[in-house]
Amino acid sequence: MAGPAIFLIGLFVVVPFLFAIGLSFTDQRLVTPNPTQFVGASNYNQLLGLNLLPLEPERDAAGQIVRDEAGAAKYPAVRSFTRKNPDYPQYDGMREWFSVGVGDTQWVVLARDVVFMTALVNTFIFVLVVAPLQGGLALGLALLINQKLRGINVFRAIYFMPVVVSIVVVSLLWRFIYDGNSGLLNNLLKSLTFGAFPSVEWLGQPETALGAIIVMSVWQAVGFHMVIWLSGLQTISPTLYEAASIEGASKWQVFRYVTWPGLRNTAVLVLVVITMQAFGLFSQIDVMTKGGPLDSTQTIVFQAVQRGYGKQDISGGSTISVILFVLVLSISLIQRWLTREKR
Amino acid sequence: MASVTLKGIKKSYGVTEVIKGVDLTIADGEFTVFVGPSGCGKSTLLRMIAGLEDISAGTLSIGEQVVNDLPPKDRRIAMVFQSYAIFPHMTVRENVAFGLTIAGAPKEEKDAKVAEAARILQMEHLLDRRPSQLSGGQRQRVAIGRAIVRKPAVFLFDEPLSNLDAALRVDMRMELSKLHADLKATMIYVTHDQVEAMTLADKIVVLNAGIVQQVGSPLELYHQPANLFVAGFIGSPKMNFIEVTAARSEDGRAIVSATDTGPISAPVRTSVSAGQKLTLGIRPHHLALTADGPIAGNVRLIERLGHETIISAALPSGYEIVAALAGDVGLTLGQPVRLAPETSELHLFDASGVAV
Numbered sequence: 177m178a179g180p181a182i183f184l185i186g187l188f189v190v191v192p193f194l195f196a197i198g199l200s201f202t203d204q205r206l207v208t209p210n211p212t213q214f215v216g217a218s219n220y221n222q223l224l225g226l227n228l229l230p231l232e233p234e235r236d237a238a239g240q241i242v243r244d245e246a247g248a249a250k251y252p253a254v255r256s257f258t259r260k261n262p263d264y265p266q267y268d269g270m271r272e273w274f275s276v277g278v279g280d281t282q283w284v285v286l287a288r289d290v291v292f293m294t295a296l297v298n299t300f301i302f303v304l305v306v307a308p309l310q311g312g313l314a315l316g317l318a319l320l321i322n323q324k325l326r327g328i329n330v331f332r333a334i335y336f337m338p339v340v341v342s343i344v345v346v347s348l349l350w351r352f353i354y355d356g357n358s359g360l361l362n363n364l365l366k367s368l369t370f371g372a373f374p375s376v377e378w379l380g381q382p383e384t385a386l387g388a389i390i391v392m393s394v395w396q397a398v399g400f401h402m403v404i405w406l407s408g409l410q411t412i413s414p415t416l417y418e419a420a421s422i423e424g425a426s427k428w429q430v431f432r433y434v435t436w437p438g439l440r441n442t443a444v445l446v447l448v449v450i451t452m453q454a455f456g457l458f459s460q461i462d463v464m465t466k467g468g469p470l471d472s473t474q475t476i477v478f479q480a481v482q483r484g485y486g487k488q489d490i491s492g493g494s495t496i497s498v499i500l501f502v503l504v505l506s507i508s509l510i511q512r513w514l515t516r517e518k519r
Numbered sequence: 520m521a522s523v524t525l526k527g528i529k530k531s532y533g534v535t536e537v538i539k540g541v542d543l544t545i546a547d548g549e550f551t552v553f554v555g556p557s558g559c560g561k562s563t564l565l566r567m568i569a570g571l572e573d574i575s576a577g578t579l580s581i582g583e584q585v586v587n588d589l590p591p592k593d594r595r596i597a598m599v600f601q602s603y604a605i606f607p608h609m610t611v612r613e614n615v616a617f618g619l620t621i622a623g624a625p626k627e628e629k630d631a632k633v634a635e636a637a638r639i640l641q642m643e644h645l646l647d648r649r650p651s652q653l654s655g656g657q658r659q660r661v662a663i664g665r666a667i668v669r670k671p672a673v674f675l676f677d678e679p680l681s682n683l684d685a686a687l688r689v690d691m692r693m694e695l696s697k698l699h700a701d702l703k704a705t706m707i708y709v710t711h712d713q714v715e716a717m718t719l720a721d722k723i724v725v726l727n728a729g730i731v732q733q734v735g736s737p738l739e740l741y742h743q744p745a746n747l748f749v750a751g752f753i754g755s756p757k758m759n760f761i762e763v764t765a766a767r768s769e770d771g772r773a774i775v776s777a778t779d780t781g782p783i784s785a786p787v788r789t790s791v792s793a794g795q796k797l798t799l800g801i802r803p804h805h806l807a808l809t810a811d812g813p814i815a816g817n818v819r820l821i822e823r824l825g826h827e828t829i830i831s832a833a834l835p836s837g838y839e840i841v842a843a844l845a846g847d848v849g850l851t852l853g854q855p856v857r858l859a860p861e862t863s864e865l866h867l868f869d870a871s872g873v874a875v
């Protein structure tokens with residue numbers, strides 16, 4: 177019975193995945209006249225390579241730090257270390273990611289692939305914001321609609337609706353909402369503040385772009401997780417609530433002592449599912465920002481697709497997907513361990 | 520401690536009326552049992568007293584206070600549910616102390632009261648376990664412990680023993696009886712098991728289809744059932760009912776007969792007229808084998824219990840009468856027997872089912 181399913185899963189999931197692992201150790205390109213070669217871990221080095229460069233301020237002959245009029249110390253150019261400097265072969269080809277000043281020394285963090293690092297950080301920010309926000313909101317909605325009221329099913333349907341619509345369509349719609357000139361959001365804020373609110377190009381500025389995508393993503397999938405919470409809520413025996421009401425528990429106490437403990441397994445599920453979905457952030461980026469502006473919305477999967485297909489760098493794309501797999505797997509395991517049943 | 524008074528209590532779900540006007544007074548410290556067949560509204564009535572269901576009409580008082588509009592926590596009640604309703608993620612100690620935790624009681628008070636309840640219920644050794652590590656009887660003990668800690672004026676039990684096996688049920692029944700004697704609190708207990716009702720109750724309330732059929736002590740119900748329903752419901756095996764016609768009545772007795780039986784003299788409380796159609800009720804335990812009994816039939820079924828023998832005998836009309844005979848009686852299937860009723864223990868009911 178399970179035969180066909182196992183075959184199909186093997187064909188479309190396991191085999192491609194094993195391919196990806198294999199390819200991540202080669203220099204395979206999509207179309208190339210050259211034979212494929214084994215390159216060891218160099219793809220991983222290329223993506224994840226990091227180094228620390230301590231920059232000492234320039235000093236004059238007397239050993240005093242050279243300062244400009246504003247009193248800021250003058251540092252040598254990072255480029256002088258990373259461009260074919262035979263004294264520092266380890267920095268060769270790297271770029272400055274960010275730097276921190278400690279005392280007079282400027283510690284520069286160099287990355288071999290700054291864009292990928294940005295993508296990693298953006299993805300983590302996305303996950304860290306979306307997981308609690310979406311999970312919490314979905315729980316709130318589930319608690320609200322888990323009541324015996326007339327027409328409550330209408331609300332359930334309304335909240336669930338965005339889930340049914342394709343994420344691509346939703347992203348297109350939200351592009352209009354976020355539009356800088358006559359977008360719905362700008363118009364709304366304007367009319368609420370009687371014109372005082374200046375128009376914002378929500379998706380066009382590095383400061384707001386990721387936030388805008390987070391808000392839209394939370395809205396889109398919150399209904400899905402609401403339904404999961406709802407099913408969890410309905411497994412809690414009504415007599416437990418009755419017992420709590422006889423003991424005189426307040427609404428909050430009922431939640432704390434009856435509802436929340438009863439939702440423990442659901443919470444683990446919701447958390448793991450949201451985390452995995454959030455790590456896969458791609459469609460919204462592809463439709464709304466293409467990773468911009470200034471790489472402020474780069475994500476891991478977007479990078480994988482861009483390299484694998486955009487730049488025809490199959491081995492690079494494969495490497496990113498293997499890294500993503502390891503990340504998601506280890507985070508899921510950590511979550512499982514943290515939320516395990518304590519005896 | 521408090522009495523409970525129900526005046527004209529009704530409950531409807533939409534158009535269906537489930538409780539059709541109940542008037543009842545439960546005295547302070549009394550152990551009252553609601554019995555009745557499944558779906559007759561016992562739980563609904565109890566839940567209205569608890570405050571878990573709205574009261575559609577009538578007034579409910581606990582003590583001197585009308586509590587119709589009070590939330591459950593202010594009614595000075597505690598309730599024990601059939602499904603235990605103990606919190607699965609809490610230890611026994613936390614479960615028992617739940618009400619105190621909710622009220623923000625200090626730890627010493629909690630410990631003292633939990634220890635007290637655990638002593639009464641002999642479950643000190645269970646306090647640090649979780650419900651999943653307890654047997655059914657132990658879980659129900661925890662639920663009772665949680666009720667005791669509240670020091671309620673009225674304990675409410677909704678079929679607390681029906682998830683337990685037979686032997687444990689007997690044990691717990693005795694413990695509940697003891698608990699009532701110790702605490703001297705008013706207790707209202709719902710069951711559909713008439714043995715529980717008979718053994719536990721000071722007062723039994725028999726319900727059928729949302730109407731109180733009879734209120735009285737267990738023996739009153741057994742010896743003087745007010746109507747056919749109560750007569751048939753209380754007592755095991757069930758009372759036999761034979762359609763009879765009254766011949767005459769004299770000195771508080773009526774002589775009745777049927778196609779199946781010879782003339783039988785039965786006590787009447789009111790009066791019957793000659794020729795009136797009646798139903799004669801005979802408890803199986805009030806039948807004995809005699810050579811010249813007025814009831815003749817053939818043995819169809821024999822159940823030997825050792826201390827008694829239950830037989831079923833087919834009368835000429837085809838009605839099968841059940842008799843519980845003392846001791847081990849040597850009978851064989853198909854054998855003709857004659858049975859004589861104990862004439863002081865007979866019951867007559869008129870066509871509407873009311874005892875006469």
Ligand SMILES: Nc1ncnc2c1ncn2[C@@H]1O[C@H](COP(=O)(O)OP(=O)(O)OP(=O)(O)O)[C@@H](O)[C@H]1O
Nearest residue numbers: 532537555556557558559560561562563564710711
């Ligand atoms: N929420 C409800 N809506 C409509 N009808 C209900 C509701 N709750 C109970 N009833 C009806 O009320 C009647 C009495 O129910 P109740 O639970 O009080 O019976 P019970 O005597 O406790 O029976 P059991 O011995 O099976 O527990 C039943 O006929 C039931 O169908």
Ligand SMILES: [Mg+2]
Nearest residue numbers: 561562563678
């Ligand atoms: Mg019931």
